[in-house]
Amino acid sequence: MKIMLSAGEVSGDLHGASIAAAIHELSPETELIGFGGKQMQAAGVRLNADMADYSVMGVWEVILNLRRIMRLLNHLTNVMKEERPDLLVLIDYPDFNWRLAKRAKELGIPVFSYIPPSAWAWRKGRAKSCAALADEFAAIFPFETKVYEDAGANISFVGNPLVDKVRPSMSDEEAKAYFGIKADEYPVLLMPGSRRQEIELLFPAMLEAAKRIKEVKKDTVFYLPVAQSMAQEDMEKMAEKAGVDIRFTHDHTYDLMAQAEFSLATSGTVVLEAALMGLPCIVLYRLSPVSYFFGKLLVHVRFFSLPNILLGEEIQPELLQDEVNPERILKEARRFWEESSYAEGVRKKLREACDRLGPPNAAKRVAERILAAAVRLGADKQTFGGSV
The missing domain is CATH 3.40.50.2000 (Glycogen Phosphorylase B;)
Incomplete structure (x- = not known):
């Protein structure tokens, strides 16, 4: 057959x-x-x-x-x-x-x-x-x-199928040692997407936001898991030009998700993977002006990220088009370290959303x-x- x-x-x-x-x-x-x-x-x-x-x-x-x-x-x-x-x-x-x-x-x-x-x-x-x-x-x-x-x-x-696939392979101690996460560091993930257009449209805003986050919360360290189709050298040059220090990784991404405090993530499957690992995201999405114009005419949904769609409510923030800017991203990010119960509340809702995956x-x-x-x-x- x-x-x-x-x-x-x-x-x-x-x-x-x-x-x-x-x-x-x-x-x-x-x-x-x-x-x-x-x-x-x-x-x-x-x-x-x-x-x-x-x-x-x-x-x-x-x-x-x-x-x-x-x-x-x-x-x-x-x-x-x-x-x-x-x-x-x-x-x-x-x-x-x-x-x-x-x-x-x-x-x-x-x-x-x-x-x-x-x-x-x-x-x-x-x-x-x-x-x-x-x-x-x-x-x-x-x-x-x-x-x-x-x-x-x-x-x-x-x-x-992600319910079976997305799980850690290390203990917390092993993961921290593997990625070099120190006890006094605050790890944040940058997940700009795997396609060239996503990186071009979203990564610069992520970098500017990361720079401002670091200025406000100096113990922050940034990690970026590199997918097979991503051009790491180009992203390294973009990060260097923006003045942002990023630790690029290539494996055990789910273990890294389990250690991070939150992520700046392009909308897509990776946001659902993060949810399954209990990682809150600030979800970003931006299209070219022409594609966005047609999208507004054709698409009629309350939310565009999968965890929010599953529960029918805004579990975690979604920023679209012009909302994807350093000031707005920083505003959403501050809630994770300034509001004591915010992160745990998001994680609880993420668990409820993932329960609906079968x-x-x-x-x-x-x-x-x-x-x-x-x-x-x-x-x-x-x-x-x-x-x-």
Whole structure:
């Protein structure tokens, strides 16, 4: 049996790797191919294209890179024709993956959607069009299912795989020794995102805020966990120019999260990972002016960070666009050391939010559904051929 996976972002690569490992544990003979990153490759997926060459964010940025993205779409379509997978599994990355799903459907390949588009937040009509293309859906958040059920989709909430993955590997004493955190130091994490555009849009404001935090609270030390796709040398130069001393790290990030007091973090999966480790965040998000203009027209949500969405209230501060400035970040940061009960109150709410992510073993549950769908639907797939 052969299954094709498609993921185009760091978070999707993480989820794809968890799925791949679970599939191989349940069915070692299953061949996994597709589009993803280094984590999926390490988990046994034979990559037909590497996502590191194609990751962009924002409406305007996608338009600028449209020709390159179309070449990727055509390439993966040819892969499907040649490889004849029993099932195509889409992992998030909606703007690209649902174009690929349409190609798969035209070729008679069944489609399984893992982490479907956020129709609950914007463009609710997508749920109906997606339900017409995908044979089965699996959601990792409980609030995602209703809009798809209303559209007639076969969808289930399988829980979130981060519940299994995000945990410390060291004791507090070991972690402090490993990262060189002294008893009289106040560690703060900077997590500017892994994509070039996120770093360009958010890291300068983080650095200016860090500089002001250090002026006010002199025992602060800053750590920055470096993801595989991040350009550390560029960030080091930016930090040096801003006059901010940062300790860059490359492993045991969850152990580091457990030791930090709070984080300045770009909105995304990393904020949920931090929540699972009990790390409060000041959540930042900024898009290019064009992308933000379209976003305001299309997106209608109260919150944009996952812990806040899970509980339906502002557990921790969210700063958007012009709010991402050193003065506002410093104002939010001061609460962590000036208000004695604030940090613990945030941590308590984070635990409540994480309780809504479902029980452990989510990756195994979705792998079981994928394998069952590949057997059930793959046997009926149409004969390949024709042009797309």
